[in-house]
Amino acid sequence: xxxxxxxxxxGTSVADTExxxxxxxxxxKEKENGNDVVVVVSAMGxxxxxxxxxxxxxxxxxSDREMDMLLSTGEGVSIALLTMAIQAQGYDAVSFxxxxxxxxxxxxxxKARIIDIHTEKLRKNLNEGKIIVVAGFQGITEDGxxxxxxxxxxxxxxxxxxxxxxxxxxDIYTDVEGVYTTDPRIVPKASKLKSVSYDxxxxxxxxxxxxxxxxxxxxxxxxxxxxxxRSSFNTDNEGTLILGVEKMExxxxxxxVASDLxxxxxxxxxxxxxxxxxxxxxxxxxxxxxxxxxxIQSYARKVSNTNDIAFTVNLDDVPGTVSALESLKSEIxxxxxxxxxxxxxxxxxxxxxxxxxxxxxSMMFEALAEQGINIKMIxxxxxxxxxxxxxxxxxxxxxxxxxxxxxxCDKTAxxxxxxxxx
Ligand code: ADP
Ligand code: ASP
Ligand code: MG
Numbered sequence: 001x002x003x004x005x006x007x008x009x010x011g012t013s014v015a016d017t018e019x020x021x022x023x024x025x026x027x028x029k030e031k032e033n034g035n036d037v038v039v040v041v042s043a044m045g046x047x048x049x050x051x052x053x054x055x056x057x058x059x060x061x062x063s064d065r066e067m068d069m070l071l072s073t074g075e076g077v078s079i080a081l082l083t084m085a086i087q088a089q090g091y092d093a094v095s096f097x098x099x100x101x102x103x104x105x106x107x108x109x110x111k112a113r114i115i116d117i118h119t120e121k122l123r124k125n126l127n128e129g130k131i132i133v134v135a136g137f138q139g140i141t142e143d144g145x146x147x148x149x150x151x152x153x154x155x156x157x158x159x160x161x162x163x164x165x166x167x168x169x170x171d172i173y174t175d176v177e178g179v180y181t182t183d184p185r186i187v188p189k190a191s192k193l194k195s196v197s198y199d200x201x202x203x204x205x206x207x208x209x210x211x212x213x214x215x216x217x218x219x220x221x222x223x224x225x226x227x228x229x230r231s232s233f234n235t236d237n238e239g240t241l242i243l244g245v246e247k248m249e250x251x252x253x254x255x256x257v258a259s260d261l262x263x264x265x266x267x268x269x270x271x272x273x274x275x276x277x278x279x280x281x282x283x284x285x286x287x288x289x290x291x292x293x294x295x296i297q298s299y300a301r302k303v304s305n306t307n308d309i310a311f312t313v314n315l316d317d318v319p320g321t322v323s324a325l326e327s328l329k330s331e332i333x334x335x336x337x338x339x340x341x342x343x344x345x346x347x348x349x350x351x352x353x354x355x356x357x358x359x360x361x362s363m364m365f366e367a368l369a370e371q372g373i374n375i376k377m378i379x380x381x382x383x384x385x386x387x388x389x390x391x392x393x394x395x396x397x398x399x400x401x402x403x404x405x406x407x408x409c410d411k412t413a414x415x416x417x418x419x420x421x422x
Contacts, residue, residue, distance in 0.1 A: 003168040004126065005030050008040040008136065008158035012175040013232035014078045015045035017085075024085035026173065026235060027131055031091065036126045038165065040136040040158040041082055043074025048137075048151070061319070064109030068138075068148045072098075075135035075154070083133045093131040096121065098138040098146075103157065105139030105147045108289055112139055112147035113215070114156065117164040134161060155216035163223035170225050171239075172212065173232040178240030179204070179211055181407035182257040186398050191409040193255070195241040200255050200350055203384040207348035208260025217242065253360050254351040254405040259394045261345045263293060263312045265376065266321055270306040270336030278309065280332055281325070288324050290317045294346070294379040294388060306336070310377060312388065315342060344376065345394035348386040349401055361385050367404040371396050 009023045030037045051070050055062045079095035086093035102118030125132050136154025139147045149156050155172055162170035180190040198221035205214040211229060220227045220242060230239025271277050285292055295311040313321050318340055325338050354360040364385055368375060377388035389397055
């Protein structure tokens with residue numbers, strides 16, 4: 001049986017007809033290598049942003065259902081055009097949207113998770129020798145409603161398809177040459193990683209390294225799908241492999257730095273200091289499908305017997321969060337202020353090498369302090385430390401952290417085998 005390779009082309013890789021021709025060539029080359037090929041595409045260029053902008057011009061609160069109806073159209077254009085480009089080169093190809101295949105998702109608009117993918121049609125068309133082009137980012141519920149997977153979700157469509165088809169590998173073609181130690185647009189001297197573990201990549205993606213949609217890494221890890229990030233425009237570069245295996249020896253405490261500008265901080269002031277309050281608050285948000293990231297609860301003030309709970313949510317979820325909290329006021333018995341701050345950013349350092357190495361956190365805090373950057377919240381996991389800072393400080397913070405942990409490409413050689421004292 002032939003091996004199946006799933007390829008995914010992001011918006012910039014199909015931004016115009018020349019780029020679509022280039023993507024077609026890459027798909028054909030893989031077919032010529034003797035493999036079966038399934039290609040997942042995003043909407044062309046900034047189409048999705050443009051559609052969002054138009055919706056917002058018409059309505060301050062467009063309904064989630066209609067947003068999904070609207071945004072799912074972008075990918076419909078690119079699958080047909082890419083298929084035509086492949087056919088024009090003399091190869092047999094066919095495009096399908098998520099409804100035609102049966103990419104089944106939960107009944108949640110704008111951030112649905114894939115539950116199942118029907119593979120019959122895909123297998124039949126592969127057996128007929130066709131290159132298959134599939135619309136990323138979209139799905140369908142069992143009652144026929146169109147859903148989308150969240151911004152950047154085509155990566156997740158590709159990995160889920162690779163897993164459903166038992167593919168040999170999933171190649172994510174994008175506008176950079178792989179996964180770097182930080183966003184190369186912020187730090188041009190960032191180093192490209194040859195490989196990175198699922199766990200580190202998952203943390204980096206959650207921390208805002210939007211080169212991969214976090215759920216694509218989660219799915220790849222869960223189903224053990226070998227994942228590769230590489231450039232659409234320089235296919236000589238083998239890119240970055242994301243794999244289950246850790247490096248035998250980890251020389252550096254930190255593998256990468258990321259920033260996330262899409263979060264907002266909410267502070268719920270003067271909530272009663274008694275059992276069950278946090279549970280009620282966060283289960284209400286979970287019920288509304290709002291994901292919470294960093295959480296801090298202040299020490300209870302003995303005089304008033306209340307405390308403050310601060311947390312972060314996605315900027316898009318701020319209105320929903322505030323109305324959910326307002327609706328809880330009488331039930332929980334609080335009447336304090338609900339403060340929101342949209343001008344914050346989360347900066348994070350990630351690295352399996354920080355386990356059991358004391359001093360990494362203090363190095364991070366010192367580097368930020370040296371730049372006069374104030375830290376508003378801190379959260380940690382085994383392989384990640386995140387600090388909330390002012391949005392205007394985000395790039396400065398990323399540069400300082402990339403520098404202090406010696407991640408620049410011209411430093412890599414020095415650091416290998418010569419661990420900095422941390
Ligand atoms: P696509 O349209 O192909 O899905 P994205 O814009 O979603 O592309 O993701 C690629 C972008 O991710 C890059 O252009 C880069 O600016 C950004 N990025 C952020 N962090 C990283 C990182 N650590 N490594 C590589 N790229 C990163
Ligand atoms: N077109 C969608 C977006 O811009 C999905 C994707 O590109 O992955 O978010
Ligand atoms: Mg993307």
